[in-house]
Amino acid sequence: MAILSFTDLEEKCISQNKTVYELAEDEEAKLLEVENDVVRLKVLEDLIAMKDAIKNGLKSKEKAISGWCGDDCAKLIEGYKTRGALFGKTFEKITEYALATVEENLRMGRIVACPTAGSCGIVPAVIVAVSEENNISEAVQINGLLTAGIIGLIVSNKVQLAGAVAGCQAECGVASAMGAAALAQMLGGNVKEVINAAALALKNILGLTCDPVCGLVEVPCIKRNAFLAVHAVTAAELALCGVESKIPMDEIVDTLKITGQLMSPLLKETSLGGLAKTKTAQELEKKLFKNKH
Amino acid sequence: MEQKSLFSVISPIMVGPSSSHTTGAVRLGLMARNIYKNEFKEVKFVLYNSFATTGFGHGTDKGLLAGVLGYSVDDSSIKNIFDIVSNIKYSYEYREDISRHPNSVDIIFDNKMTVSGDSVGAGEIRINSINGFSVNINGAYDTLLLMYKDRPGMISTVSDIIQKQKVNIASLHCDRSSKGGDASMYVALDIPIGEDIVWQVQNIKDVYFVTNIRKLK
Numbered sequence: 001m002a003i004l005s006f007t008d009l010e011e012k013c014i015s016q017n018k019t020v021y022e023l024a025e026d027e028e029a030k031l032l033e034v035e036n037d038v039v040r041l042k043v044l045e046d047l048i049a050m051k052d053a054i055k056n057g058l059k060s061k062e063k064a065i066s067g068w069c070g071d072d073c074a075k076l077i078e079g080y081k082t083r084g085a086l087f088g089k090t091f092e093k094i095t096e097y098a099l100a101t102v103e104e105n106l107r108m109g110r111i112v113a114c115p116t117a118g119s120c121g122i123v124p125a126v127i128v129a130v131s132e133e134n135n136i137s138e139a140v141q142i143n144g145l146l147t148a149g150i151i152g153l154i155v156s157n158k159v160q161l162a163g164a165v166a167g168c169q170a171e172c173g174v175a176s177a178m179g180a181a182a183l184a185q186m187l188g189g190n191v192k193e194v195i196n197a198a199a200l201a202l203k204n205i206l207g208l209t210c211d212p213v214c215g216l217v218e219v220p221c222i223k224r225n226a227f228l229a230v231h232a233v234t235a236a237e238l239a240l241c242g243v244e245s246k247i248p249m250d251e252i253v254d255t256l257k258i259t260g261q262l263m264s265p266l267l268k269e270t271s272l273g274g275l276a277k278t279k280t281a282q283e284l285e286k287k288l289f290k291n292k293h
Numbered sequence: 294m295e296q297k298s299l300f301s302v303i304s305p306i307m308v309g310p311s312s313s314h315t316t317g318a319v320r321l322g323l324m325a326r327n328i329y330k331n332e333f334k335e336v337k338f339v340l341y342n343s344f345a346t347t348g349f350g351h352g353t354d355k356g357l358l359a360g361v362l363g364y365s366v367d368d369s370s371i372k373n374i375f376d377i378v379s380n381i382k383y384s385y386e387y388r389e390d391i392s393r394h395p396n397s398v399d400i401i402f403d404n405k406m407t408v409s410g411d412s413v414g415a416g417e418i419r420i421n422s423i424n425g426f427s428v429n430i431n432g433a434y435d436t437l438l439l440m441y442k443d444r445p446g447m448i449s450t451v452s453d454i455i456q457k458q459k460v461n462i463a464s465l466h467c468d469r470s471s472k473g474g475d476a477s478m479y480v481a482l483d484i485p486i487g488e489d490i491v492w493q494v495q496n497i498k499d500v501y502f503v504t505n506i507r508k509l510k
Contacts, residue, residue, distance in 0.1 A: 002296040028299045042300065049306045049367075064310070065350050105309030108352050108372035115302045116415070117312045123303075145303060152302035161302070162414055178302075215347035217310040271347075288350070 003027060006154060006195050006249040013191040020194050021143040021185060024150035043142050043149070046112050050101070050124035053111045057100025064106040066288055069218045073099035091230070093129035098122060098229040102222045115152045115161045118217045119175035121225035123148050126179035126232050130186065140186050147185040148178035151198045159257040163210030163269035166260025172221075172228045173205040173256070179232035184239050192244075199245035201235035203252045206259055209267035211274025213281040214288055220275055305416055306367045313396055314344065314351030317412025319371065320509055322360015324420050324432050325400040325408040327506045333402045335382040336361055341397040344412070345387035357398060358383055365510070366416070418509075426468045426477035432509035434463055434481035439494055440502040443469045443476035447499070451478060454493045460486055 003009050003023070013023050028039045058077070063070035076096050085091040101121035105111045111120045127144045130136065152161065152174055161170050177198040184197035205228065213219040245252070266273030275281060307316045338357050340348050348354060352371070358378065359371040370377060390397075394411035401407045410420040420430040423438065430436055437455070441447060448467065455462060461483040469476035486505060495503045 024299060031296055031298055039299075043303070046300075046303050046306065065352075108308050108310065108315070108355070110306065110308050110367050110369050112304060112306050113312055113316075113416070114304075117307065117309050117315070120309070146299070149299035149303045153297060153299050156302055157297065160414070164414065214350065215343070216350045289346070 002157075003150070003154060004157065006199075006253070009150070009154060010191055010195055019143075019185070020150060020181070020191055021146040024146045027150075028146075040142055040146075043145050044138070046114075047127075047138075047141055047145055049110065049112045050114075051128060053101045053104045053109060053120075054097045054124060054128060056109055057102075057104035058096065060104070060107065060109075062107050064103075064216070064218055066214065066216055066218055066284070068284065069222055070103050070107055072222065073103050090129055090133045093132065094125045094229050094233065095226045097129050098125035098226040099222065101125065102225045106216075106218055106222065114148070115156065115174055115178070116163075116171045118163070118212075118221045119171040119225065119228075122172060122175035122229045122232060123179045123182060125225070125229040126183050127186070130183060130233075134187075136186055144182035144186040147194060148182040151181045151195075152178045155202075155253050155256075158253050159260060163212075165268070166256060167208055167263050167268050168210040168224070169202075169206055169208040169256055170260060171210065172224050173202055173208050175225075176205060176228040176232045176235070177202040179229060180235035180239070183232060183236035187236065187240060189236075189240050193239045193242075195249050196244055197236045197239035199247070199249040199252055200238055200243070201232050202249070202256065203245055203247060204235070205231065206252070206256055207263075209263060209274050210269045211267055211276045212269065212271055213276050213278075214285045215271040215276070219281075301415075307416065308352075308367060308369060308371050311351040312416040313412045313414050314348060314353045315356045316366045316416035317396065317414075317418050318344075318348075318351075318353045318356030318398070319360040319364065319366045320416060320418045320432060321398055321410045321412060321420070322357045322400065323363065323509060324360075324410065324418060324430065324506075325402075326361045326363060327509075328408050328420070328423060328430075328438065328504055329402045329406050330504055331402070333361075333381065335403050337384050337386065337401040339386045339388060339399040339401070341388050341390050341393045341395075343395040344398055345389065348387075354385055357400065361400065361402075423477065425470075426475075428468070428477065428479050429466065430479060430481075430506065434483070435485045435508050436506040437480045437482065437486065437491070437494065438477070438504050438506055439479075439500055440475065440477050441497070442499040442501070443471070443473050444499055447476070447497070448478065450497055451480065451494055454490055455480065455482070455486070458486065458490055460484055460490075
């Protein structure tokens with residue numbers, strides 16, 4: 001039996017006395033017709049791939065094909081050496097890991113789409129950085145990723161997670177909600193708090209457009225991953241303190257969908273509007289596309 | 294509503310930067326390879342629309358080539374594929390055609406077979422024509438594809454052979470150029486079939502091409 005909504009998720013968790021990740025694990029095992037351990041192993045595979053991507057990204061300064069991007073993570077690592085981040089080591093790592101992952105993506109490195117390639121840095125950054133700084137076990141990290149997965153899955157049952165369909169709110173926005181829920185789960189939040197974390201993150205990013213410069217997964221996608229990873233932490237902190245989203249998660253998801261429909265096609269991954277049509281973007285486009293083919 | 298897996302949200306593990314322009318390209322190549330099946334000396338890719346205009350920045354050209362050579366979507370060497378490949382000839386052409394999907398490609402093997410397909414988002418693909426015959430293959434099913442001279446009884450002959458092996462048919466589609474002319478049939482199957490079925494279908498009168506297309510992982 002599929003979980004159709006966040007209300008449904010909450011009710012099932014409470015009536016079956018399960019956490020969000022336990023329910024996610026059970027549902028997935030039923031769907032794939034495998035033991036729960038197999039599901040956890042598959043999640044672990046993703047988690048390991050995420051950590052590999054971070055590791056590779058931290059080491060590299062290689063530029064993307066555009067020649068424009070690819071060395072921002074290196075700048076953070078250098079910068080934090082002389083002047084640590086205001087919010088401390090966890091903040092440093094979250095921003096570094098998000099950039100490391102997305103930069104690895106744009107240089108054709110190996111990453112895990114989560115939920116998409118353009119938003120692949122957010123969930124890993126949050127889970128890995130917070131786990132390292134708080135000695136969180138691998139098992140709990142898997143719980144976090146399972147939680148992120150079911151949040152994204154329920155959203156995706158209502159709206160396709162693609163910039164072309166609903167703008168960046170459906171990619172980086174949803175990734176941030178997934179990361180917030182993962183974090184709330186890993187830090188011991190209950191079912192309500194986990195769903196609230198997702199709701200707070202998603203609600204505060206509604207309306208985000210998808211206007212990639214030159215149609216590439218670079219500007220503004222790369223840095224946005226760092227911003228929305230931090231955004232996920234804010235949502236989790238608020239939720240864990242009992243701050244509730246006045247609008248329930250299901251209604252926020254409906255709003256995301258409707259906002260996506262209202263959004264001009266020029267701002268949905270067509271690169272015909274927004275940042276993609278700025279003077280600088282158009283100049284870059286001329287330079288990039290000259291003599292390419 | 295079909296229940297979706299959690300792993301449709303977390304995954305695939307892939308090389309970047311784009312699920313539609315990179316992963317989709319590799320999978321289109323892999324699918325074309327599964328369809329052509331033969332060793333080839335030369336392959337040409339005709340890229341359309343967004344594949345043509347933004348493809349180079351997304352490694353679409355590299356992905357397609359890696360796919361026809363059998364690389365998986367998460368193989369880190371895709372990035373360096375141009376340095377690795379030496380024994381086959383490959384070329385690219387770029388076109389605009391608004392009648393085609395934004396992310397569309399023709400893959401032409403040895404000037405003998407043209408496989409056309411689209412990358413429809415999130416790494417999902419659709420092969421929609423093989424040598425001009427319309428098909429709809431998304432890589433989710435093992436598929437038996439045959440080309441033959443149109444005549445009565447072909448569908449029942451083929452389905453009879455499959456049914457005798459107790460294989461369930463998920464869907465079946467036919468297309469033809471004209472009555473009694475060239476025709477194509479593709480049969481999506483719930484489980485993989487053996488070469489014995491392929492051999493039997495190959496030996497049906499008027500069938501001149503059969504391929505057993507494995508589904509994508």
